[in-house]
Amino acid sequence: MIIGSHVHFGKDQLVGSVKEAISYGANALMLYTGAPQNTFRSAINLDYIKEAQKLMAENNIVMDNVICHAPYIINLANKEKIEAWHFSINFLKQEIERCTTMGIKYIVLHPGSAVKHTKEEGINNIIEALNLLELDNCKCMILLETMAGKGSECGSTMEEVNTILKGVHSQNIGVCLDTCHLNDAGYDMSAFNQYLDAFARLIGLDKIKCMHINDSKNILNSHKDRHANIGYGTIGFATLLNIINNEKIKDVPKILETPYISKEEGEKELVYPPYKWEIDMIKKGIFNSHLLEDIREYYK
Ligand SMILES: [Zn+2]
Numbered sequence: 001m002i003i004g005s006h007v008h009f010g011k012d013q014l015v016g017s018v019k020e021a022i023s024y025g026a027n028a029l030m031l032y033t034g035a036p037q038n039t040f041r042s043a044i045n046l047d048y049i050k051e052a053q054k055l056m057a058e059n060n061i062v063m064d065n066v067i068c069h070a071p072y073i074i075n076l077a078n079k080e081k082i083e084a085w086h087f088s089i090n091f092l093k094q095e096i097e098r099c100t101t102m103g104i105k106y107i108v109l110h111p112g113s114a115v116k117h118t119k120e121e122g123i124n125n126i127i128e129a130l131n132l133l134e135l136d137n138c139k140c141m142i143l144l145e146t147m148a149g150k151g152s153e154c155g156s157t158m159e160e161v162n163t164i165l166k167g168v169h170s171q172n173i174g175v176c177l178d179t180c181h182l183n184d185a186g187y188d189m190s191a192f193n194q195y196l197d198a199f200a201r202l203i204g205l206d207k208i209k210c211m212h213i214n215d216s217k218n219i220l221n222s223h224k225d226r227h228a229n230i231g232y233g234t235i236g237f238a239t240l241l242n243i244i245n246n247e248k249i250k251d252v253p254k255i256l257e258t259p260y261i262s263k264e265e266g267e268k269e270l271v272y273p274p275y276k277w278e279i280d281m282i283k284k285g286i287f288n289s290h291l292l293e294d295i296r297e298y299y300k
Pocket residue numbers: 069108110145
């Protein structure tokens with residue numbers, strides 16, 4: 001089982017990220033090279049890469065299972081302000097360079113929101129932007145994430161993702177499936193095998209390079225995108241466990257992006273990372289109905 005979670009990327013960069021993943025019992029991890037909501041990025045320190053590589057080797061973590069997530073503010077679909085669109089492309093180019101320096105192969109990208117454009121125009125803008133990146137010359141692969149279809153989000157259907165993939169003049173592009181987004185987009189995760197069969201026919205399973213495993217706070221087809229802890233949402237533990245253990249995607253890293261836990265029940269501020277406990281119950285294959293209590297007890 002290749003499983004991990006979103007981790008921080010702080011002052012000691014990849015070293016801290018790997019240490020955090022190890023503390024959760026993970027053998028995969030996903031990081032933002034800075035804050036997810038902004039584009040301020042500090043230079044990559046080469047000493048930290050060596051140290052991280054050593055730590056990874058000692059803990060059986062391979063670079064293919066270290067995933068980068070591009071910040072949300074990159075929007076390749078919206079060309080209304082042409083400077084902003086070019087800024088997004090340039091930022092992604094720099095992100096590819098940062099990842100290449102660190103030896104990270106996969107960058108997850110939200111395809112983008114069309115805003116005032118039609119969906120079709122938005123998708124064409126995404127294709128045009130990705131082609132400007134000349135992905136054939138990149139060592140990293142961009143993974144288009146399947147979206148919930150909130151607002152004007154592009155890439156919430158398999159067909160839209162396929163259109164983008166087919167429009168890009170490079171094979172160096174793949175897909176990241178997100179279980180919460182798929183549920184919210186209208187794909188029933190309890191029929192995941194049917195989804196995979198359709199994906200295999202239209203796109204090909206070899207394009208799936210990463211999976212985000214999240215439960216959902218909302219019902220099927222809600223177009224909302226609010227992640228819930230594993231087994232605490234509408235998808236449920238058994239369904240998510242079946243997906244994680246699906247033979248057809250067993251070599252694909254599974255990344256948790258579930259919400260942190262508040263100090264007390266009902267509090268808004270989310271402070272405790274749940275990943276150690278969620279990974280533990282996934283490995284054991286048994287739902288922990290005291291998950292929140294266990295986490296609060298540990299950090300108290
Ligand atoms: Zn994402």
